[in-house]
Amino acid sequence: MISVEDGVDGVRAPRVMVLAMDPKLSMDPDPSVEPKRQYARIIGLARHFVEEESARVDVVTAEPGGWEKLDERVRLHRLDAAEARHPLPWLEHMLVIRLPRVAVRPVARLGRPGARLERARTSASRTVHKRLFLPFYRHARPLVLARVARRRLPRDLAAAPPVRIIVMDRTSVPLARRLARLHPDAVVTTRQDRSLRARP
Known part of the structure; x- marks a missing residue:
């Protein structure tokens, strides 16, 4: 064949x-x-x-x-998997999502005040991601992917x-x-x- x-x-x-x-x-x-x-x-x-x-x-x-x-x-x-491991998106995910989540986790378990803090944390993380990171990354992404593709x-x-x-x-x-x-x-x-x- x-x-x-x-x-x-x-x-x-x-x-x-x-x-x-x-x-x-x-x-x-x-x-x-x-x-x-x-x-x-x-x-x-x-x-x-x-x-x-x-x-x-x-x-x-x-x-x-x-x-x-x-x-x-x-x-x-x-x-896509290699892009997620690139330092730029990885660092943004770590600083904007993971670290704040870890910091708030002990307080988030304390009933209603904790739930409010968790909602505020989620809202702040989404805002930073959508309004600050994504507009910047939209311009940087083609260069990041060209580098990843090597x-x-x-x-x-x-x-x-x-x-x-x-x-x-x-x-x-x-x-x-x-x-x-x-x-x-x-x-x-x-x-x-x-x-x-x-x-x-």
């Missing part, structure tokens, strides 16, 4: 990488594009390259869910470099730039053309 990696007649299959770090942030200028529709686009694009172009396809993402319909021949590389991308990229790298969202742009430097012969594009020969 010939695998997708081997291609036809022993010739190595061309490799396509689909970068979809955050499918909710589409490159589509239309803000009305729903996440479900974007997931469908990514999954359909990956399936097309596997079935019609006999390509080896890698999808790189930081989103844990939404990939149930992804063709089993497509390699899914999830970065160790999590397929180890055989040097032996089987991609011929086409498709960028599906703004969060994937820093990683795409890095891959473009490492693989100058690859076509790096935001266009979703379903052809290996399409121009960038």
Whole structure:
């Protein structure tokens, strides 16, 4: 049996990488594009390259869910667990959520006053997370994920470099730039053309 990696007649299959770090942030200028529709686009694009172009396809993402319909021949590389261990989100979680929870825990067991303190702690943690950390992290996240991806991308990229790298969202742009430097012969594009020969 010939695998997708081997291609036809022993010739190595061309490799396509689909970068979809955050499918909710589409490159589509239309803000009305729903996440479900974007997931469908990514999954359909990956399936097309596997079935019609006999390509080896890698999808790189930081989103844990939404990939149930992804063709089993497509390699899914999830970065969400590694992202959670990165010092920046880890430190925020520790300082904003875990340490205050530990500090309040002994008092939180003291009936009604403790319950009020626990609610105040929860409210304060959520406020700091949503209003201070998330706006900052929204800008830092693409760089964090590009850094995380260094160790999590397929180890055989040097032996089987991609011929086409498709960028599906703004969060994937820093990683795409890095891959473009490492693989100058690859076509790096935001266009979703379903052809290996399409121009960038």
